[in-house]
Amino acid sequence: MPGPEFFQTRMGKAFYEGTMPRVAKALERIADVMEKRLLRDENEERNAVAVQALIDANNLAKENVSPIEERRRAGKCMHGVMIGEVCEACEE
Numbered sequence: 049m050p051g052p053e054f055f056q057t058r059m060g061k062a063f064y065e066g067t068m069p070r071v072a073k074a075l076e077r078i079a080d081v082m083e084k085r086l087l088r089d090e091n092e093e094r095n096a097v098a099v100q101a102l103i104d105a106n107n108l109a110k111e112n113v114s115p116i117e118e119r120r121r122a123g124k125c126m127h128g129v130m131i132g133e134v135c136e137a138c139e140e
């Protein structure tokens with residue numbers, strides 16, 4: 049006569065009621081960790097792109113100063129006269 053099915057044995061019971069649920073739980077935890085890592089990596093990538101865009105915009109702004117700003121940096125009024133000297137246009 050045939051013996052009991054696997055699930056009917058003590059070993060089968062331990063497998064289905066102990067081992068299998070633990071394996072399923074472990075797989076869920078692994079999936080959770082991977083999902084969180086993926087989200088974190090995506091956020092870091094997006095942040096890096098945004099920071100680089102800000103750096104680029106800032107560099108562009110530094111390179112492209114208006115003529116008036118260039119004169120101000122050189123210590124001149126908007127008419128190109130050194131500050132401290134008399135600029136007739138500014139005096140008007």
Ligand SMILES: [Zn+2]
Nearest residue numbers: 125127135138
């Ligand atoms: Zn002036």
